[in-house]
Amino acid sequence: xxxxxxxxxxxxxxxxxxxxxxxxxxxxxxxxxxxxxxxxxxxxxxxxxxxxxxxxxxxxxxxxxxxxxxxxxxxxxxxxxxxxxxxxxxxxxxxxxxxxxxxxxxxxxxxxxxxxxxxxxxxxxxxxxxxxxxxxxxxxxxxxxxxxxxxxxxxxxxxxxxxxxxxxxxxxxxxxxxxxxxxxxxxxxxxxxxxxxxxxxxxxxxxxxxxxxxxxxxxxxxxxxxxxxxxxxxxxxxxxxxxxxxxxxxxxxxxxxxxxxxxxxxxxxxxxxxxxxxxxxxxxxxxxxxxx
Amino acid sequence: xxxxxxxxxxxxxxxxxxxxxxxxxxxxxxxxxxxxxxxxxxxxxxxxxxxxxxxxxxxxxxxxxxxxxxxxxxxxxxxxxxxxxxxxxxxxxxxxxxxxxxxxxxxxxxxxxxxxxxxxxxxxxxxxxxxxxxxxxxxxxxxxxxxxxxxxxxxxxxxxxxxxxxxxxxxxxxxxxxxxxxxxxxxxxxxxxxxxxxxxxxxxxxxxxxxxxxxxxxxxxxxxxxxxxxxxxxxxxxxxxxxxxxxxxxxxxxxxxxxxxxxxxxxxxxxxxxxxxxxxxxxxxxxxxxxxxxxxxxxxxxxxxxxxxxxxxxxxxxxxxxxxxxxxxxxxxxxxxxxxxxxxxxxxxxxxxxxxxxxxxxxxxxxxxxxxxxxxxxxxxxxxxxxxxxxxxxxxxxxxxxxxxxxxxxxxxxxxxxxxxxxxxxxxxxxxxxxxxxxxxxxxxxxxxxxxxxxxxxxxxxxxxxxxxxxxxxxxxxxxxxxxxxxxxxxxxxxxxxxxxxxxxxxxxxxxxxxxxxxxxxxxxxxxxxxxxxxxxxxxxxxxxxxxxxxxxxxxxxxxxxxxxxxxxxxxxxxxxxxxxxxxxxxxxxxxxxxxxxxxxxxxxxxxxxxxxxxxxxxxxxxxxxxxxxxxxxxxxxxxx
Numbered sequence: 057x058x059x060x061x062x063x064x065x066x067x068x069x070x071x072x073x074x075x076x077x078x079x080x081x082x083x084x085x086x087x088x089x090x091x092x093x094x095x096x097x098x099x100x101x102x103x104x105x106x107x108x109x110x111x112x113x114x115x116x117x118x119x120x121x122x123x124x125x126x127x128x129x130x131x132x133x134x135x136x137x138x139x140x141x142x143x144x145x146x147x148x149x150x151x152x153x154x155x156x157x158x159x160x161x162x163x164x165x166x167x168x169x170x171x172x173x174x175x176x177x178x179x180x181x182x183x184x185x186x187x188x189x190x191x192x193x194x195x196x197x198x199x200x201x202x203x204x205x206x207x208x209x210x211x212x213x214x215x216x217x218x219x220x221x222x223x224x225x226x227x228x229x230x231x232x233x234x235x236x237x238x239x240x241x242x243x244x245x246x247x248x249x250x251x252x253x254x255x256x257x258x259x260x261x262x263x264x265x266x267x268x269x270x271x272x273x274x275x276x277x278x279x280x281x282x283x284x285x286x287x288x289x290x291x292x293x294x295x296x297x298x299x300x301x302x303x304x305x306x307x308x309x310x311x312x313x314x315x316x317x318x319x320x321x322x323x324x325x326x327x328x329x330x331x332x333x334x335x336x337x338x339x340x341x342x343x344x345x346x347x348x
Numbered sequence: 349x350x351x352x353x354x355x356x357x358x359x360x361x362x363x364x365x366x367x368x369x370x371x372x373x374x375x376x377x378x379x380x381x382x383x384x385x386x387x388x389x390x391x392x393x394x395x396x397x398x399x400x401x402x403x404x405x406x407x408x409x410x411x412x413x414x415x416x417x418x419x420x421x422x423x424x425x426x427x428x429x430x431x432x433x434x435x436x437x438x439x440x441x442x443x444x445x446x447x448x449x450x451x452x453x454x455x456x457x458x459x460x461x462x463x464x465x466x467x468x469x470x471x472x473x474x475x476x477x478x479x480x481x482x483x484x485x486x487x488x489x490x491x492x493x494x495x496x497x498x499x500x501x502x503x504x505x506x507x508x509x510x511x512x513x514x515x516x517x518x519x520x521x522x523x524x525x526x527x528x529x530x531x532x533x534x535x536x537x538x539x540x541x542x543x544x545x546x547x548x549x550x551x552x553x554x555x556x557x558x559x560x561x562x563x564x565x566x567x568x569x570x571x572x573x574x575x576x577x578x579x580x581x582x583x584x585x586x587x588x589x590x591x592x593x594x595x596x597x598x599x600x601x602x603x604x605x606x607x608x609x610x611x612x613x614x615x616x617x618x619x620x621x622x623x624x625x626x627x628x629x630x631x632x633x634x635x636x637x638x639x640x641x642x643x644x645x646x647x648x649x650x651x652x653x654x655x656x657x658x659x660x661x662x663x664x665x666x667x668x669x670x671x672x673x674x675x676x677x678x679x680x681x682x683x684x685x686x687x688x689x690x691x692x693x694x695x696x697x698x699x700x701x702x703x704x705x706x707x708x709x710x711x712x713x714x715x716x717x718x719x720x721x722x723x724x725x726x727x728x729x730x731x732x733x734x735x736x737x738x739x740x741x742x743x744x745x746x747x748x749x750x751x752x753x754x755x756x757x758x759x760x761x762x763x764x765x766x767x768x769x770x771x772x773x774x775x776x777x778x779x780x781x782x783x784x785x786x787x788x789x790x791x792x793x794x795x796x797x798x799x800x801x802x803x804x805x806x807x808x809x810x811x812x813x814x815x816x817x818x819x820x821x822x823x824x825x826x827x828x829x830x831x832x833x834x835x836x837x838x839x840x841x842x843x844x845x846x847x848x849x850x851x852x853x854x855x856x857x858x859x860x861x862x863x864x865x866x867x868x869x870x871x872x873x874x875x876x877x878x879x880x881x882x883x884x885x886x887x888x889x890x891x892x893x894x895x896x897x898x899x900x901x902x903x904x905x906x907x908x909x910x911x912x913x914x915x916x917x918x919x920x921x922x923x924x925x926x927x928x929x930x931x932x933x934x935x936x937x938x939x940x941x942x943x944x945x946x947x948x949x950x951x952x953x954x955x956x957x958x959x960x961x962x963x964x965x966x967x968x969x970x971x972x973x974x975x976x977x978x979x980x981x982x983x984x985x986x987x988x989x
Contacts, residue, residue, distance in 0.1 A: 113876055113879065113907070122938050122941065123938070125937070125938075126936060126937040126938040126941075127906075127936075127938060128906075128936075302403065306372075306399075306400070306403075310365070310368065330399060331395060331398075331399055332395050332396045332399045346396075347394070347396070
């Protein structure tokens with residue numbers, strides 16, 4: 057009941073973002089996290105931030121920009137801003153053909169190589185994990201591949217995102233049926249516990265995943281991530297301009313162990329961004345490989 | 349900060365990871381001494397190291413980098429050559445003379461590379477060497493690349509040499525025509541037209557496109573003459589070019605003969621595969637079309653996916669509306685094909701023909717919901733008094749929120765008093781947007797009965813009903829209903845108190861009681877309500893509110909302070925300066941910035957002196973804000989004479 061206006065009717069208090077305000081906010085967001093909001097997304101930003109401005113009882117986008125910098129509540133608001141500018145549209149087993157290639161070609165090959173080398177230490181990085189669907193999907197695939205052998209392995213999936221809010225949600229690990237729409241029912245039965253209408257990821261899957269906040273524009277943070285055999289970064293670099301894409305892809309290259317694999321979204325490409333990876337074509341997916 | 353010596357050592361390491369890191373640091377530090385080592389790394393076998401060196405060289409740039417990379421253009425190793433080209437395309441502009449020298453090289457490949465690099469320099473000094481190559485180089489591929497690069501530069505200085513190059517062989521002509529289309533110089537029209545006389549169909553087609561791009565009216569007569577003898581594909585391109593040059597309306601000023609020639613060509617061109625040709629033909633037919641055009645255009649519009657191509661559809665519907673209420677539109681309104689019917693409705697919505705409302709009303713109840721929503725919206729905008737019964741019937745029979753919102757819009761704007769019960773009923777609708785439309789509708793309708801009903805709702809147990817009632821009373825006549833507003837000022841819901849305060853704002857000017865009630869809101873427990881009070885006081889012209897605004901500067905909530913600072917700035921009262929200046933020492937930066945802005949608005953010597961003091965501080969953001977405020981004062985003084 058505290059705010060009938062923002063929660064119910066607007067009574068004509070709509071705000072419009074000016075070009076100058078858009079440029080100011082875009083620059084601020086870019087400096088903060090490397091996400092570049094293109095001109096054609098100006099109205100999307102306006103729409104998505106309108107509720108924040110109403111909620112905070114501000115006079116417009118210029119004031120919101122100052123709020124983000126100076127208000128004592130700015131830290132909490134940055135979390136809200138990150139939620140707004142990243143869409144977080146995701147699901148379990150998103151893009152099954154790509155994950156089939158990951159399961160049958162990449163993961164199987166990496167696991168076999170490690171066995172041959174006499175080590176059972178596997179590291180995977182899910183950079184841009186949103187509410188956990190991607191890293192938990194990876195963890196489920198690992199369970200399915202290694203089965204009872206899993207207990208003999210040292211496995212860690214480092215799962216990062218910019219937004220604390222989505223990480224909190226990933227930590228809870230509770231999902232609705234819609235996010236499981238691409239997941240084979242037998243896998244849902246094996247790896248989730250039903251709680252009413254929702255599904256909770258089982259602890260033996262969850263414990264493979266280590267969640268943490270990361271800003272992909274912060275090179276020092278990226279350098280601290282444990283080196284991996286496989287990096288997943290699907291549908292994240294779409295938010296960046298070419299300069300930022302180059303930096304992030306360079307950081308993945310540095311993180312990957314020799315012969316490591318980079319998996320990006322199926323509609324994304326490294327064309328004009330980087331030549332350091334060899335694109336390996338599989339039916340249904342292109343996987344980028346670092347030299348041995 | 350990394351040590352320069354360490355970076356240079358790192359660039360000599362055997363370890364690829366060390367090399368990458370050192371290259372990155374060299375780029376970050378803009379380390380010119382690292383350039384020779386970085387160029388050397390471009391030829392290593394490790395691609396990760398190559399790319400790190402490549403990125404660093406682009407970042408460092410400058411003449412040293414350009415001169416160091418140029419020798420790689422002669423490398424036998426193709427990847428190294430390509431990498432050098434990529435880098436020089438970005439940094440070549442930092443040493444143009446080094447690149448000019450390559451234009452005189454004996455090796456034609458080097459001259460091609462140099463011409464390519466010059467195209468990316470965005471510098472007019474590159475035009476002359478490129479023109480020279482275009483007209484004199486013996487190697488056709490160099491001439492071709494020179495033309496391409498002149499197109500990339502797109503500078504008018506190049507038009508003259510490109511015009512001359514229209515006499516070159518066809519391979520070069522392709523690039524020349526594209527370049528001329530980008531430069532758009534009027535002198536090129538003649539050169540292109542002459543070129544057309546001796547060209548193949550492919551080149552002729554490119555020339556027509558180029559003439560369209562250049563957009564010079566001189567080309568129209570020549571293009572029109574070619575329509576009858578041209579194959580359909582070429583004639584369609586001419587249609588696009590002529591419409592592009594003249595626009596739609598000016599086509600009506602062509603001679604009768606030319607209009608008919610063009611109309612027939614446009615009717616063929618709407619069937620072209622190329623959407624741009626179709627669109628040009630449609631644009632022209634909007635002025636020369638008639639019945640036959642209308643039917644063809646509806647067919648195209650109905651086939652457009654509105655989710656993917658809304659803008660194009662809107663454009664085409666506009667042209668269709670321009671043709672007017674044809675038989676084709678009337679018949680498609682009744683079409684079983686929903687897409688055709690929808691296009692017909694959209695087009696009718698943009699017509700001024702008085703027959704449109706009746707046609708839409710008669711067809712309404714046979715249509716699906718989606719179309720009914722559009723029809724109701726169109727009718728709410730277009731229809732006159734003849735639609736009163738139709739909209740009252742909608743209130744009675746329809747349940748869809750969007751349709752009902754259109755009925756509200758029509759009935760409120762046409763003051764249809766019989767709709768009052770229906771509009772008030774919608775104040776309890778489940779969707780907020782419908783409630784809000786109904787609320788605004790009731791306010792627009794106005795009158796004693798509306799006020800009486802809202803006075804009644806102001807006593808409702810439902811806070812939403814009370815909120816809407818107070819909002820409406822504020823808009824209708826707050827002063828006459830001051831007792832109800834007073835009562836709302838004590839409501840348990842802060843939002844209702846805020847709305848009641850806003851209702852008083854208009855009355856506070858010359859009504860002491862309203863002003864006092866407003867001022868009392870400064871004691872409200874809720875900071876948002878206090879903010880609202882300060883905003884309203886700021887808009888009140890009466891001078892005796894200033895002490896209360898000054899009091900608000902002491903409020904415990906920073907946002908109340910900020911709103912008071914803004915209000916005092918807007919009032920431009922010099923006595924506020926002494927009260928605002930101490931706030932410059934607050935820890936909340938936003939308050940400080942707002943104070944600086946307000947001092948700029950207030951102006952005067954005291955404000956100016958305070959701003960000078962702060963402009964000497966060592967915080968750039970505050971200095972910038974203080975300077976902007978001082979500039980404002982100076983400008984105002986200047987304009988005040």
